[in-house]
Amino acid sequence: MTGPVTSNDVLSELRAALAPHGVFLRGVVRFADGETAPVLKDGQAAKSVVLLGNVGGSIWPVFERWRDALPDLGGENPLDLWSKAVIEPVARHLGATAYFPSDPPWQPFQQWAMRAEGLKASPLGILIHPKYGLWHGYRGALGFAQALPLAAAHNHLHPCDHCPGKPCLASCPSQAVLPSGFQITPCRAHLKTMEGQSGCMAGGCIARNACPVGAGYRYSAEQLHFHMASLSL
Numbered sequence: 233m234t235g236p237v238t239s240n241d242v243l244s245e246l247r248a249a250l251a252p253h254g255v256f257l258r259g260v261v262r263f264a265d266g267e268t269a270p271v272l273k274d275g276q277a278a279k280s281v282v283l284l285g286n287v288g289g290s291i292w293p294v295f296e297r298w299r300d301a302l303p304d305l306g307g308e309n310p311l312d313l314w315s316k317a318v319i320e321p322v323a324r325h326l327g328a329t330a331y332f333p334s335d336p337p338w339q340p341f342q343q344w345a346m347r348a349e350g351l352k353a354s355p356l357g358i359l360i361h362p363k364y365g366l367w368h369g370y371r372g373a374l375g376f377a378q379a380l381p382l383a384a385a386h387n388h389l390h391p392c393d394h395c396p397g398k399p400c401l402a403s404c405p406s407q408a409v410l411p412s413g414f415q416i417t418p419c420r421a422h423l424k425t426m427e428g429q430s431g432c433m434a435g436g437c438i439a440r441n442a443c444p445v446g447a448g449y450r451y452s453a454e455q456l457h458f459h460m461a462s463l464s465l
Protein backbone atom coordinates (compact mmCIF):
# COMPACT_ATOMS: atom_id res chain seq x y z
CA MET A 233 0.00 0.00 0.00
CA THR A 234 1.39 3.46 -0.83
CA GLY A 235 0.49 6.82 0.77
CA PRO A 236 -0.92 7.43 4.27
CA VAL A 237 -3.03 4.72 5.88
CA THR A 238 -6.64 5.93 6.03
CA SER A 239 -9.41 4.88 8.40
CA ASN A 240 -11.12 3.08 5.53
CA ASP A 241 -7.89 1.10 4.91
CA VAL A 242 -7.94 -0.01 8.56
CA LEU A 243 -11.49 -1.34 8.25
CA SER A 244 -10.75 -3.03 4.90
CA GLU A 245 -7.62 -4.69 6.33
CA LEU A 246 -9.60 -5.89 9.33
CA ARG A 247 -12.34 -7.34 7.16
CA ALA A 248 -9.86 -9.13 4.91
CA ALA A 249 -7.79 -10.53 7.81
CA LEU A 250 -10.71 -11.89 9.82
CA ALA A 251 -13.23 -13.11 7.22
CA PRO A 252 -11.27 -16.37 6.56
CA HIS A 253 -11.84 -17.21 10.26
CA GLY A 254 -15.59 -16.54 10.04
CA VAL A 255 -15.16 -13.41 12.21
CA PHE A 256 -16.95 -10.33 10.87
CA LEU A 257 -16.74 -6.62 11.50
CA ARG A 258 -20.06 -6.04 13.25
CA GLY A 259 -19.95 -2.28 13.76
CA VAL A 260 -18.06 0.74 15.04
CA VAL A 261 -18.68 2.76 18.22
CA ARG A 262 -17.24 6.28 18.40
CA PHE A 263 -16.65 7.96 21.74
CA ALA A 264 -17.02 11.70 22.23
CA ASP A 265 -14.41 13.59 24.27
CA GLY A 266 -15.07 13.04 27.98
CA GLU A 267 -17.39 10.07 27.41
CA THR A 268 -16.59 6.78 29.21
CA ALA A 269 -14.41 4.87 26.77
CA PRO A 270 -12.16 1.82 27.08
CA VAL A 271 -8.51 2.44 27.81
CA LEU A 272 -5.91 1.77 25.12
CA LYS A 273 -2.55 0.06 25.78
CA ASP A 274 -0.87 3.48 26.06
CA GLY A 275 -3.33 4.61 28.77
CA GLN A 276 -5.29 6.98 26.50
CA ALA A 277 -9.05 6.70 26.07
CA ALA A 278 -10.10 4.98 22.82
CA LYS A 279 -11.77 7.17 20.20
CA SER A 280 -13.36 4.16 18.46
CA VAL A 281 -14.08 0.52 19.08
CA VAL A 282 -14.65 -1.99 16.28
CA LEU A 283 -16.86 -4.92 17.29
CA LEU A 284 -15.95 -8.34 15.91
CA GLY A 285 -18.16 -11.40 15.97
CA ASN A 286 -19.79 -14.40 14.42
CA VAL A 287 -23.02 -14.45 12.44
CA GLY A 288 -24.75 -17.81 12.61
CA GLY A 289 -22.22 -20.64 12.79
CA SER A 290 -19.62 -18.70 10.77
CA ILE A 291 -16.72 -19.42 13.12
CA TRP A 292 -17.52 -23.02 13.89
CA PRO A 293 -15.73 -25.03 11.15
CA VAL A 294 -12.52 -22.95 11.52
CA PHE A 295 -12.63 -23.13 15.31
CA GLU A 296 -13.24 -26.92 15.30
CA ARG A 297 -10.29 -27.57 12.96
CA TRP A 298 -8.02 -25.45 15.18
CA ARG A 299 -9.22 -27.10 18.42
CA ASP A 300 -9.08 -30.67 17.14
CA ALA A 301 -5.42 -30.24 16.10
CA LEU A 302 -4.34 -29.35 19.68
CA PRO A 303 -3.18 -32.12 22.04
CA ASP A 304 -5.32 -30.73 24.92
CA LEU A 305 -8.18 -29.61 22.60
CA GLY A 306 -7.63 -26.02 23.73
CA GLY A 307 -8.04 -26.68 27.47
CA GLU A 308 -10.90 -25.29 29.56
CA ASN A 309 -12.00 -22.33 27.42
CA PRO A 310 -11.00 -23.21 23.87
CA LEU A 311 -13.27 -20.67 22.13
CA ASP A 312 -11.86 -17.79 24.17
CA LEU A 313 -8.33 -19.00 23.42
CA TRP A 314 -9.10 -19.30 19.70
CA SER A 315 -10.60 -15.79 19.63
CA LYS A 316 -7.35 -14.43 21.07
CA ALA A 317 -5.21 -16.47 18.66
CA VAL A 318 -7.16 -15.03 15.72
CA ILE A 319 -7.70 -11.41 16.85
CA GLU A 320 -4.51 -10.51 18.75
CA PRO A 321 -2.14 -10.72 15.73
CA VAL A 322 -4.48 -8.44 13.76
CA ALA A 323 -4.59 -5.99 16.69
CA ARG A 324 -0.77 -5.91 16.84
CA HIS A 325 -0.50 -5.38 13.09
CA LEU A 326 -2.92 -2.43 13.20
CA GLY A 327 -1.56 -0.93 16.45
CA ALA A 328 -4.96 -1.47 18.12
CA THR A 329 -5.85 -2.64 21.66
CA ALA A 330 -7.81 -5.91 21.78
CA TYR A 331 -10.64 -6.52 24.27
CA PHE A 332 -12.33 -9.87 24.78
CA PRO A 333 -15.87 -10.46 26.11
CA SER A 334 -14.72 -13.14 28.54
CA ASP A 335 -11.94 -11.07 30.14
CA PRO A 336 -12.67 -9.28 33.40
CA PRO A 337 -13.22 -6.44 33.98
CA TRP A 338 -16.05 -7.05 31.52
CA GLN A 339 -16.25 -4.48 28.80
CA PRO A 340 -19.86 -3.50 27.93
CA PHE A 341 -20.03 -5.49 24.69
CA GLN A 342 -23.81 -5.45 24.57
CA GLN A 343 -24.03 -1.69 25.10
CA TRP A 344 -21.48 -1.25 22.34
CA ALA A 345 -23.51 -3.55 20.04
CA MET A 346 -26.69 -1.60 20.74
CA ARG A 347 -24.92 1.58 19.65
CA ALA A 348 -23.00 0.12 16.73
CA GLU A 349 -25.71 -2.11 15.28
CA GLY A 350 -28.95 -0.64 16.65
CA LEU A 351 -29.82 -3.91 18.41
CA LYS A 352 -32.01 -4.42 21.47
CA ALA A 353 -32.21 -7.16 24.10
CA SER A 354 -34.55 -10.12 23.72
CA PRO A 355 -36.32 -11.48 26.83
CA LEU A 356 -33.41 -13.94 27.14
CA GLY A 357 -30.86 -11.17 27.72
CA ILE A 358 -29.18 -11.93 24.39
CA LEU A 359 -29.41 -9.12 21.82
CA ILE A 360 -31.67 -9.99 18.91
CA HIS A 361 -30.58 -9.12 15.38
CA PRO A 362 -33.32 -8.55 12.75
CA LYS A 363 -31.56 -10.92 10.32
CA TYR A 364 -29.55 -13.34 12.49
CA GLY A 365 -32.02 -13.50 15.38
CA LEU A 366 -30.34 -14.89 18.52
CA TRP A 367 -27.69 -16.67 16.45
CA HIS A 368 -24.74 -14.31 16.68
CA GLY A 369 -22.14 -13.32 19.25
CA TYR A 370 -19.06 -11.22 19.87
CA ARG A 371 -15.53 -12.64 19.79
CA GLY A 372 -13.62 -9.45 20.53
CA ALA A 373 -13.29 -5.74 19.90
CA LEU A 374 -10.44 -3.49 18.84
CA GLY A 375 -9.86 -0.07 20.36
CA PHE A 376 -8.29 2.69 18.24
CA ALA A 377 -6.93 6.17 18.99
CA GLN A 378 -8.50 7.42 15.77
CA ALA A 379 -12.16 8.22 15.02
CA LEU A 380 -13.06 5.50 12.52
CA PRO A 381 -15.96 6.01 10.10
CA LEU A 382 -19.41 4.94 11.23
CA ALA A 383 -21.88 2.99 9.11
CA ALA A 384 -25.20 4.67 8.27
CA ALA A 385 -27.58 4.84 11.27
CA HIS A 386 -29.54 1.65 11.91
CA ASN A 387 -33.26 2.04 12.41
CA HIS A 388 -34.26 -1.58 12.80
CA LEU A 389 -37.69 -2.49 14.06
CA HIS A 390 -37.13 -4.50 17.23
CA PRO A 391 -38.31 -8.03 16.28
CA CYS A 392 -39.52 -8.88 19.83
CA ASP A 393 -41.97 -5.93 19.80
CA HIS A 394 -43.91 -7.57 16.98
CA CYS A 395 -43.48 -11.21 17.89
CA PRO A 396 -46.84 -13.00 18.14
CA GLY A 397 -47.06 -15.12 21.26
CA LYS A 398 -43.39 -14.57 22.26
CA PRO A 399 -42.63 -18.33 22.36
CA CYS A 400 -39.29 -17.78 24.18
CA LEU A 401 -41.17 -16.59 27.29
CA ALA A 402 -43.46 -19.62 27.41
CA SER A 403 -41.14 -22.44 26.37
CA CYS A 404 -38.38 -22.51 29.00
CA PRO A 405 -38.86 -25.79 30.93
CA SER A 406 -37.34 -24.28 34.10
CA GLN A 407 -39.26 -20.97 34.00
CA ALA A 408 -35.89 -19.20 33.89
CA VAL A 409 -37.09 -16.72 31.27
CA LEU A 410 -39.22 -14.19 33.11
CA PRO A 411 -40.45 -10.78 31.93
CA SER A 412 -38.06 -9.36 34.57
CA GLY A 413 -35.05 -11.09 33.00
CA PHE A 414 -33.21 -14.37 32.59
CA GLN A 415 -32.54 -16.34 35.81
CA ILE A 416 -29.41 -18.46 35.69
CA THR A 417 -30.01 -20.44 38.94
CA PRO A 418 -33.16 -22.37 37.85
CA CYS A 419 -31.64 -22.79 34.37
CA ARG A 420 -28.49 -24.46 35.72
CA ALA A 421 -30.49 -26.64 38.16
CA HIS A 422 -32.70 -27.85 35.29
CA LEU A 423 -29.70 -28.64 33.07
CA LYS A 424 -28.52 -31.17 35.69
CA THR A 425 -31.82 -33.12 35.59
CA MET A 426 -32.55 -35.98 33.17
CA GLU A 427 -35.09 -33.80 31.38
CA GLY A 428 -32.51 -31.03 31.08
CA GLN A 429 -29.84 -33.42 29.79
CA SER A 430 -32.07 -34.85 27.08
CA GLY A 431 -33.69 -31.47 26.28
CA CYS A 432 -31.63 -28.27 26.42
CA MET A 433 -28.24 -29.95 26.88
CA ALA A 434 -28.70 -32.26 23.91
CA GLY A 435 -30.47 -29.92 21.49
CA GLY A 436 -29.66 -26.41 22.73
CA CYS A 437 -31.60 -23.98 24.95
CA ILE A 438 -35.29 -24.65 24.20
CA ALA A 439 -36.25 -21.00 24.75
CA ARG A 440 -33.53 -19.77 22.36
CA ASN A 441 -34.54 -22.40 19.80
CA ALA A 442 -38.18 -21.28 20.04
CA CYS A 443 -37.35 -17.85 18.59
CA PRO A 444 -38.71 -17.61 15.02
CA VAL A 445 -36.27 -14.85 13.95
CA GLY A 446 -33.19 -15.82 11.90
CA ALA A 447 -33.98 -19.55 12.19
CA GLY A 448 -31.79 -20.22 9.12
CA TYR A 449 -28.75 -19.00 11.10
CA ARG A 450 -29.28 -21.43 13.96
CA TYR A 451 -26.04 -23.00 15.25
CA SER A 452 -25.20 -26.63 14.42
CA ALA A 453 -25.94 -29.37 16.97
CA GLU A 454 -22.22 -29.48 17.90
CA GLN A 455 -22.02 -25.72 18.50
CA LEU A 456 -25.28 -25.68 20.48
CA HIS A 457 -24.00 -28.47 22.69
CA PHE A 458 -20.66 -26.69 23.21
CA HIS A 459 -22.37 -23.47 24.41
CA MET A 460 -24.77 -25.38 26.66
CA ALA A 461 -21.89 -27.30 28.23
CA SER A 462 -20.13 -24.04 29.12
CA LEU A 463 -23.36 -22.48 30.44
CA SER A 464 -24.10 -25.46 32.69
CA LEU A 465 -20.75 -25.31 34.58
Ligand code: B12
Pocket residue numbers: 332333334338339340341342343344356357358359360366368369370371413414416437439440459460462463
Ligand atom coordinates in the same frame (compact mmCIF):
# COMPACT_ATOMS: atom_id res chain seq x y z
C1 B12 B 1 -21.90 -12.48 32.76
C2 B12 B 1 -22.44 -12.95 31.43
C3 B12 B 1 -23.47 -13.87 31.45
C4 B12 B 1 -24.19 -14.29 32.72
C5 B12 B 1 -25.32 -13.23 32.93
C6 B12 B 1 -25.21 -12.52 34.24
C7 B12 B 1 -25.91 -11.14 34.18
N1 B12 B 1 -27.02 -11.03 34.84
O1 B12 B 1 -25.43 -10.22 33.48
C8 B12 B 1 -24.77 -15.69 32.34
C9 B12 B 1 -23.81 -16.81 32.78
C10 B12 B 1 -26.15 -15.98 32.87
C11 B12 B 1 -24.75 -15.58 30.81
C12 B12 B 1 -25.42 -16.46 30.02
C13 B12 B 1 -25.41 -16.42 28.64
N2 B12 B 1 -24.74 -15.55 27.87
CO1 B12 B 1 -23.63 -14.15 28.57
N3 B12 B 1 -22.34 -12.90 29.06
C14 B12 B 1 -21.91 -12.46 30.20
C15 B12 B 1 -20.74 -11.46 29.99
C16 B12 B 1 -19.41 -12.22 30.15
C17 B12 B 1 -20.72 -10.24 30.88
C18 B12 B 1 -22.06 -9.45 30.95
C19 B12 B 1 -21.82 -8.18 31.71
O2 B12 B 1 -22.11 -8.10 32.88
N4 B12 B 1 -21.19 -7.20 31.05
C20 B12 B 1 -20.74 -5.99 31.70
C21 B12 B 1 -21.72 -4.85 31.44
C22 B12 B 1 -21.11 -3.55 31.93
O3 B12 B 1 -21.88 -4.78 30.02
P1 B12 B 1 -23.27 -4.36 29.34
O4 B12 B 1 -23.10 -4.51 27.84
O5 B12 B 1 -23.72 -3.07 29.84
O6 B12 B 1 -24.17 -5.50 29.99
C23 B12 B 1 -25.37 -5.93 29.55
C24 B12 B 1 -25.52 -7.37 29.99
O7 B12 B 1 -25.12 -7.54 31.32
C25 B12 B 1 -26.98 -7.53 29.79
N5 B12 B 1 -27.56 -8.58 30.66
C26 B12 B 1 -28.13 -8.39 31.82
N6 B12 B 1 -28.59 -9.55 32.28
C27 B12 B 1 -28.30 -10.51 31.37
C28 B12 B 1 -28.55 -11.86 31.35
C29 B12 B 1 -28.10 -12.63 30.25
C30 B12 B 1 -28.40 -14.09 30.21
C31 B12 B 1 -27.38 -12.01 29.20
C32 B12 B 1 -26.88 -12.83 28.04
C33 B12 B 1 -27.15 -10.61 29.24
C34 B12 B 1 -27.61 -9.89 30.33
O8 B12 B 1 -27.58 -6.26 30.03
C35 B12 B 1 -26.58 -5.29 30.22
C36 B12 B 1 -27.04 -3.99 29.64
O9 B12 B 1 -27.18 -4.05 28.25
C37 B12 B 1 -21.01 -11.02 28.51
C38 B12 B 1 -19.78 -10.52 27.75
C39 B12 B 1 -19.55 -9.03 28.04
N7 B12 B 1 -18.33 -8.67 28.26
O10 B12 B 1 -20.49 -8.24 28.07
C40 B12 B 1 -21.64 -12.28 27.91
C41 B12 B 1 -22.71 -12.16 26.81
C42 B12 B 1 -23.67 -11.06 27.21
N8 B12 B 1 -23.39 -13.45 26.86
C43 B12 B 1 -23.71 -13.89 25.72
C44 B12 B 1 -24.36 -15.13 25.50
C45 B12 B 1 -24.52 -15.56 24.03
C46 B12 B 1 -24.85 -15.90 26.56
C47 B12 B 1 -25.54 -17.29 26.46
C48 B12 B 1 -26.52 -17.47 25.33
C49 B12 B 1 -24.36 -18.28 26.33
C50 B12 B 1 -24.63 -19.77 26.41
N9 B12 B 1 -23.57 -20.48 26.70
O11 B12 B 1 -25.69 -20.28 26.19
C51 B12 B 1 -26.20 -17.39 27.83
C52 B12 B 1 -27.68 -16.95 27.81
C53 B12 B 1 -28.54 -18.03 28.31
C54 B12 B 1 -29.95 -17.94 27.79
N10 B12 B 1 -30.62 -19.04 27.80
O12 B12 B 1 -30.43 -16.95 27.35
C55 B12 B 1 -23.30 -12.95 24.61
C56 B12 B 1 -24.51 -12.19 24.07
C57 B12 B 1 -24.44 -12.00 22.57
C58 B12 B 1 -25.67 -11.30 22.09
N11 B12 B 1 -26.16 -11.73 20.94
O13 B12 B 1 -26.18 -10.44 22.74
C59 B12 B 1 -22.22 -12.06 25.31
C60 B12 B 1 -22.11 -10.63 24.81
C61 B12 B 1 -20.87 -12.83 25.11
C62 B12 B 1 -20.38 -12.93 23.68
N12 B12 B 1 -19.20 -13.50 23.56
O14 B12 B 1 -20.97 -12.54 22.70
N13 B12 B 1 -23.97 -14.57 30.39
